[in-house]
Amino acid sequence: MIRALQHSLLTRVLVSSGALASLSVFGLTSLFLWNYSRDLDRQISRRAEALAGFLAGQSQFAMLVGDRSDLERIGRNAISTDQVLFVELTDALGGAPVFFHRDGSSSRPSGQHYIEIARNVMRPAQAEPSGWEAGSMERPAGPAQLGVVRLGFSTEKEHAARLRIVWSTVAMAFAFLLMAAGVETIELRTLLRPLQSLTEFTRRVADGDLSGRAEVVRPDEVGRLTMAFNRMVERLGATLVSKDAAEAADAAKTRFLATMSHELRTPLNAVIGYSQLIQEVCQDRGIEGLADDLGRIERAGGVLLHLVNQVLDFSKAEAGRIELYPETFLVPSVVQDVIDTVAPLAGKNRNRLTVNASPDAAEIHADLVRFRQSLLNLVSNACKFTQDGEVSVAVSRERSGPLDCVLVSVKDTGVGIPPEQQSRLFQAFVQGDASTTRKYGGTGLGLAISRKLCRLMGGDISVESEPGKGSNFMMRIPVGTPPPAAREVEYGASSAAALGG
Amino acid sequence: MGITSLLARLWLAAVSLPTAHAAIVVLYEPGVDAYSEAFEGLCAGLGGNAVRVVDLRQGEPTLTRALSAKDTQLIVAVGSRALAEVQSHKVSAPVVGTMVLHGREMEESGHVDLEVPLSMQCGAMRALWPQHARVGIIRNPARSRYSAEALESRARKEGFTSLVVDCDGPGGLLKAVAALKGKVDFLLCFPDPDLYNAVTIKPLVMASLESRLPIIGFSPAFVRAGAAAGIYPDYRDTGRQTAEMVLRILHGDDRAADEGPRKIQVAVNQRITRLLGVEFQTASLPVEVLR
Secondary structure, three states, X not given: OHHHHHHOHHHHHHHHHHHHHHHHHHXXXXXXXXXXXXXXXXXXXHHHHHHHHHHHHHHHHHHHHOOHHHHHHHHHHHHOOOOEEEEEEEEOOOOOOEEEEOOOOOOOOOOOOEEEEEEEEEOOOOOOOOXXXXXXXXXXOOOXXXXXXXXXXXXXXXXXXXXXXXXXXXXXXXXXXHHHHHHHHHHHHHHHHHHHHHHHHHHHHHOOOOOOOOOOOOOOHHHHHHHHXXXXXXXXXXXXXXXXXXXXXXXXXXXXXXXXXXXXXXXXXXHHHHHHHHHHHHHHHOOOOOHHHHHHHHHHHHHHXXXXXXXXXXXXXXXXXXXXXXXEEEHHHHHHHHHHHHHHHHHHOOXXXXXXXXXHHOEEEEEHHHHHHHHHHHHHHHHHOOOOOEEEEEEEEEEEOOEEEEEEEEEEOXXXXXXXXXXXXXXXXXXXXXXXXXXXXXXXXXXXXXXXXXXXXXXXXXXXXXXXXXXXXXEEEEOOXXXXXXXXXXXXXXXXXXXXX | OOHHHHHHHHHHHHHEOOHHHOOEEEEEOOOOHHHHHHHHHHHHHHOOOOEEEEEHHHOHHHHHHHHOOOOOOEEEEEOHHHHHHHHHOOOOOOEEEEEEOOOOOOOOEEEEEOOOOHHHHHHHHHHHOOOOOEEEXXXXXXXXXXXXXXXXXXXXXXXXXXXXXXXXXXXXXXXXXXXXXXXXXXXXXOOOOOOOOOOOHHHHHHHHHHHOOOEEEOOHHXXXXXXXXXXXXXXXXXXXXXXXXXXXXXXXXXXXXXXXXXXXXXXXXXXXXXXXXXXXOHHHOOEEXXX
């Protein structure tokens, strides 16, 4: 029974509503029977009391004057009244009681249901003494009570009626409860059938069958649940299709990136490599006139390779395919390396490069290659967009919320960026405006890639700029926590391995 | 039916003569104790005279035959009903009514009535309840042979003050009692079937108790019914008195005699007197105390 209660909603509802119905029905039945019984008892008592009072009134005179024959007459008449079992009239002033019993016996009935009512017969009220009795020495006017009327009133009829009512009421209550249970069972089964078919449908969906739909039997709560479930299954099916497509697209993108990475870089590397080789051969053989052309080929190839790398990097970043390889390294070393790399570009635009590194911002645990790539992009841009100015790189440590960060600030005295363009600066393929692209070239992916890389490392890039006065690009990277067994990696060895492509 | 009645029946059986030899016809209604006592006294007084007893219940033919028999010398009617029956027949023999309330004028008839003279009643009350001399009387003008003034005068002669209230029917009885309440010591009732009967006796006794006004009745039955006391004729002696009248008439004397009772009896209802708080002096009189 307990298992059924735990595992079956039908059983629980039936048991609880059955218990409630039983309590209500039997409570009401008991209340009705109690009221009925009480009313019946009151009726009997009233009738018996009324009859006893009547007999007392009738007997008063006979007891007053001591008329036994009249008492007997009264008793005889009383015993013939319906339900009177016995009558006993006792004269208080003497004489044996007058006793009449319905069946002629001389004793109280036994084994029968009856009530006994006694009523005192009082002498009539008398006027206050006046005349001869006022002030007289006469003794008081006798006892107040003339006698007693005792009446045995049969309650057999009422008892039988009471039993009949009790049995019939209880039987009706049981019948009602049985009918109610039957009706409720049928109704609950009807209500729960849609839930059961929904449960079956849910099992099929869980097993992967999204083709079917649960039947909506009625537009009630269960029907609305079924409709909602059907909609959910439809969306689940669509989502699964989209997911498959997305996975397929993602797989295709990964294959494309891998393929394009190889297919684009390979010929470019060949172009760059062969141009270098031919320059060396020409130099060895003293062939003049080709060095400039070969140099151009090599530079163009390098630029194209850089552009291809940028596009591939961006695609990887978009696809979430960039993996980071955190390691502990010294920031000032990387900064110096970047400065050395962009020195020719800075010299080309007659810019002065300065570095200012705070001693507490020396070490960081992050992806060295990506850190350098982002920094190189910022410093290159600064040098590119500044002429006859200054590009300074400052490294410091700061607290950004709960994290300690290294702040690398690349400040230039270049053209500056208008405010309306600053918001679009980190969007892919956006450089400022069309004139910037024509004048300075580039794909517009550098800052977008740099920001993605910084965010991957847990940091970010922000800019402050004023047209005509220059810009300040700030790169914040969390200092990071090296794993317990982490070793310091030397900058030169790790960067060579990472640049392999 | 009491023992008196039984003895009367036995006596009847003993003295009754066959129709052909009867001389004195006694019209008699058995079943009434007072009549039985009177009949006893009558028969005892008549001695060896031939008596034919006719039961009133026997029906008209028997009655007529008995009353018109040639050998009937005298008819004695015991009770008012018997007297009325005789009066309704044409009879030639003299009639004596006994145990009647008051006699009716009838030619050549005498009667012994039940009305105890007021003087005898006052005398009995003086002995029974000394120091209480205020008497109330309810008088039925239709039946009473005395006026109110006459009754008051008679009471005064006996040393009693009286208050007489007229009441011409049972409807005014309780009102009459209420009028006497507090003004008299006791209520004296004279025989009157209109005023005092099985219907009126109960409310009268209740009023008597509520008003604390003792009733002095005129028969033992009245006393048993609730009167505090009763003063009534000695029925047996009335019968003897009737027998003496019969013998006188048979001997040619005094045919239209009108007599009242010579001897009285007194009864006291002890239960009622206790309820009223009254103490009668029963030692000074031959009083029958009913408990």
